[in-house]
Amino acid sequence: MSNxxxxxxxxxxxxTPPLKQILGRLPADLPAxxxxxxxxxxxxxxxxxxxxxxxxxLPVRQAENGMKIEAGQIYxxxxxxxxxxxxxxxxxxxxxxxxxxxPAIDALFRSAALHHGPRVIGVLLSGLLSDGAAGLxxxxxxxxxxxxxxxxxxxxxEMPRRALEATTIDLCVPGAGMGDVLSELVREPAGAALPIPxxxxxxxxIAAGDRIGSDSLALLxxxxxxxxxxxxxxxxEMKEVRPMRFRCQVGHAYTADALAKEQEGRVDExxxxxLRIIEERAELVQRMARDGRRSGRLAVAEIYEERAAEYRxxxxxxxxxxxxxxxxxxxxxxx
Numbered sequence: 559m560s561n562x563x564x565x566x567x568x569x570x571x572x573x574t575p576p577l578k579q580i581l582g583r584l585p586a587d588l589p590a591x592x593x594x595x596x597x598x599x600x601x602x603x604x605x606x607x608x609x610x611x612x613x614x615x616l617p618v619r620q621a622e623n624g625m626k627i628e629a630g631q632i633y634x635x636x637x638x639x640x641x642x643x644x645x646x647x648x649x650x651x652x653x654x655x656x657x658x659x660x661p662a663i664d665a666l667f668r669s670a671a672l673h674h675g676p677r678v679i680g681v682l683l684s685g686l687l688s689d690g691a692a693g694l695x696x697x698x699x700x701x702x703x704x705x706x707x708x709x710x711x712x713x714x715x716e717m718p719r720r721a722l723e724a725t726t727i728d729l730c731v732p733g734a735g736m737g738d739v740l741s742e743l744v745r746e747p748a749g750a751a752l753p754i755p756x757x758x759x760x761x762x763x764i765a766a767g768d769r770i771g772s773d774s775l776a777l778l779x780x781x782x783x784x785x786x787x788x789x790x791x792x793x794x795e796m797k798e799v800r801p802m803r804f805r806c807q808v809g810h811a812y813t814a815d816a817l818a819k820e821q822e823g824r825v826d827e828x829x830x831x832x833l834r835i836i837e838e839r840a841e842l843v844q845r846m847a848r849d850g851r852r853s854g855r856l857a858v859a860e861i862y863e864e865r866a867a868e869y870r871x872x873x874x875x876x877x878x879x880x881x882x883x884x885x886x887x888x889x890x891x892x893x
Contacts, residue, residue: 562703562748563590563629564643564674565740568663568693570597570685572713574605576733577683578612581632583737586615590679590744591627593643593670595635595661597689609634623650635661640765642669651766654809655788657689657816664811665765667693672762676701676748679740683707683733685717688724688801688813695725695800701752703743705729707736720815724800757796764809772807779805786810787820826880833876840869 569577573596584592596605609632610618618632619625621641625633625648633648635641640651640661656662663682667690670678680697682690684707694704704727709715711732721727731739757778764770779794786793786806793804793812802814812820844866850859 560677560748561589562677562679562744562746564627564670564678565590565592565681565744566643566666566670566678566693566697567592567594567681567683568596568667568685568690569683570663570687570689570714570717572684574608575684575713576707576711576736577609579733580681580737580740581609581612581616582614583741584614584616585741587630588616588741588744589629591629592616592632593621593635593641593648593666594632595641595663595666597659597661597663597685606634621648621650624648635666637661640665642666642762642766643673644669645673649766653765653767654811656765656811657687657813658788658820659689662765662811663690664693664696665762668696668758669762669765671696671700671702672754672758674702675751675754676703678702679705679743681705681707681736681740682717682721684712684714686714687716687815687819688720689816690717691721691724691801692799692803692813694721694727696755696758698725699752699755700758701749703728705731705736705739705743708732720801720813757799761811764805764811770805770807770809775805775807784817787812787817787824793817829876829880833873833880836869836873836876840866840873843869 606620613632616630616632618634621633621636627646636650638660640653642649642651656664667680678697680694680702682694698704706718706721706727708730709718712718760774775794779796781792781794784793788810789806789808791806791808793806796803804817805811843862847859847862847866850862
């Protein structure tokens, strides 16, 4: 029986310190391959040097299409590509972004679950929102082992907490102890293989760049009255999954909190555009009123002045809403 020889690690804000601790504690004879996705800029290169310096005795390689999976190697996601696994090789996907990012943690985790099932150890570190929670759920459903950084130990505790809410987590460990835990887990035999849910396979194909189509999406999700921030298409809510997630027909994917965060920014932008247009309208109508008085059309001037006053009231109302959105009131906790 094989050991747990596939480790997939995901993190975002605040993930670098625990990642350094993990890599620094792993032995040179580690009988597992490690795959890492951190949310990095499309042209970012600094994370590669950081991982290389932290890896200690294990070699680090930036993932390239077709690389063979080998034990004792660390594979780091390439910028602007999903890092995906097949049975024996690494491949890079140019499928749609998930939660506005590529590479996406969930895409890596799902592909590992699909092809390696109970041999997978999924590790989720510090970060914002709920990236990685759906991927850990996929790993668990396929028989793998799930580990999260203790939220009390994380710089940004949202990702670990959301994962704990979304699925059964096997271990919740501080960053300093996670390297030793992984060193022990990889030497244990993997569990029994479980049936692969068809939606996991389809979502891996989407991340690889395959066309999704409305018929395929209908098998996974139900349309809702929400618009995709990425392409403007109709979103569908994924069926019976945690955390709550959405996909459009192009394939863009969002957890509910990531979608809400994106909508919040768009609402603020729309309000500011509306404020500018109304203020310009008030200025124009006020000038028309002054022109009416100069030309002796007093009745017309009064109408324009009334309209200018109304527009300024609307502008003041929108300005108050904008300021309120920037500094929302803090609710008092109930006793």
